Amino acid sequence: MDQTVAPFLMFEGAAEEAVAFYVSVIPGSRIVELRRHGPEGPGPNGTVMLGRALLGGMEVLFSDSYVKHAFTFTPSLxxxxxxxxxxxxxxxxxxxxxxxxxxxxxxxxxxxxxxxxxxxxxxxxxxxxxx
Incomplete structure (x- = not known):
């Protein structure tokens, strides 16, 4: 079994917008996969359940969290x-x-x-x- 490590970016409703922006800015980037929540949930219909993008050749995973957290991104990473x-x-x-x-x-x-x-x-x- 191959094991990989990739950064994971968790947004609260702006995942697709953010990653589309990064793909437009960083050369050699593209969205590879985009799976959405359906009407049955568990997240709001149409939000990103899981996505994969290549940003400058590096795989990055991303999603929209439907659970509210007491944290967001930090500049330390x-x-x-x-x-x-x-x-x-x-x-x-x-x-x-x-x-x-x-x-x-x-x-x-x-x-x-x-x-x-x-x-x-x-x-x-x-x-x-x-x-």
Whole structure:
């Protein structure tokens, strides 16, 4: 039996919107599978029961939780994006940071040519790097 490890992103109703946004921003990305809750539940009809996406070649699982939790995303766990050009890092950092929160603005910090750390409008934390 093959075992794999993949990040899992749990949203409260915005899973499809968030992942479609990430696919549009991160080169080499696509939604691989999208299963929805039906009218019989247990979650609200049409919400994401389980999805799989490739974000820059990395498999990420995602869903909409129908159970309310006392937590959401934290910046202490982030997705790390390695960009290939100045234009790409500027576009990715601006897109993911739009309507979110900039934790470290795009700049030179000594460990790479350019780097940014943002929490996007869905609360997911991203470190964006140009080596």
């Amino acid at each position: 982030s997705l790390f994006v390695t960009c290939r050009s100045e234009a790409e890092i500027e576009r990715v950092a601006a897109s993911l940071g739009d309507a979110g929160k900039v934790l470290m603005p795009l700049g030179e910090y000594g460990f790479s040519r350019k780097f940014a750390w943002v929490s996007d409008r869905f609360g997911v934390s991203w470190q964006i790097n140009l080596p």
